[in-house]
Amino acid sequence: MSNRTLNLNDTVYEYLLAHSLRESPLLKQLREETATLEMARMQISPEQGQLLNLLVKLLGARQVIEIGVFTGYSALCMAEALPADGRLVACDINQEWTDMARRYWHEAGVHKQIELLLAPADKTLQKLIDTGNANSFDFAFIDADKSHYLTYYEQCLKLIRRGGLIAIDNTLWNGDVADPAVNDADTQAIRDLNDALHSDSRVDISLxxxxxxxxxxxxR
Structure with a gap:
């Protein structure tokens, strides 16, 4: 028994994957192709993708929004959990990476459910708000440029319905958020978000x- 979260060494992590992960061959292929890219560190972990899939299912989500697509692994995890008439709005600015994402979405047969919008995400989210989409989404996943995290969070909070869920990635930032000697712009942006969320009475939270x-x- 333990009264704090277990520190996962490589052996325990491999055990976790072996006894939890149900990654499809296509998702594994996408993850392995992404690993060959220079920016492969931007890829979420496979167990995290599986959690996103489960959260979408638990919510019975029909409308999902993602900020930060990269090569499409997380979007594919979520899209596969949507009903046939579900929709995922995917926000990104990089044509090359999202071309790779589109290829896998087509192969998985979920491409018609994913609406990819290539533009700065804050502009896309504001347009969704301005065109009557407030309180209409069930789930949002934020995994993009850290400097805009608070902006994305506030915009998603307007777009998400009451009872909906926002998931935000990188909020421990390799532990740097807890190190007072680290004060670069991205680390401070995540600290600001974490501080704001901790005292935000509009939501219930868990990091x-x-x-x-x-x-x-x-x-709420």
Whole structure:
């Protein structure tokens, strides 16, 4: 028994994957192709993708929004959990990476459910708000540029319905958020978000030590 979260060494992590992960061959292929890229560190962990899939199912989500697509692994995990008439709005600015994502979405047969919008995400989210989509989404996943995290969170909070969920990646930031000697702009932006969420009475929260830290915010 333990009264604090277990520190996962390589042996325990491999055990976790062996006894929990149900990654499809296509998802594994996408993850392995992504691992060959220079920016492969931006890829979420496979157990994190499986959690996103489960959360979408538990919510019975029909409308999902993602900020930060990269090569499409997380979007594919979530899209596969949607009903046939579900929709995932995917926000990114990189054509090359999202072309790779589209290829896998087509192969998985979920491409018609994913609406990819290539533009700065804050502009896309504001347009969704301005065109009557407030309180209409069930789930949001934020995993993009850290400097805009607070902006994305506030915009998603408007777009998510009451009872909906926002998941925010990288909120432990390799432990740097807890190190007072680290004060770069990205680290401080995540600290600011974490501080704001901790005192935000509009949501219930839990910061999970999965991947690089994943915060769940449930809209009251």
């Amino acid at each position: 999970l030590p999965i991947g690089d830290g994943l915060t769940l915010a449930h809209k």
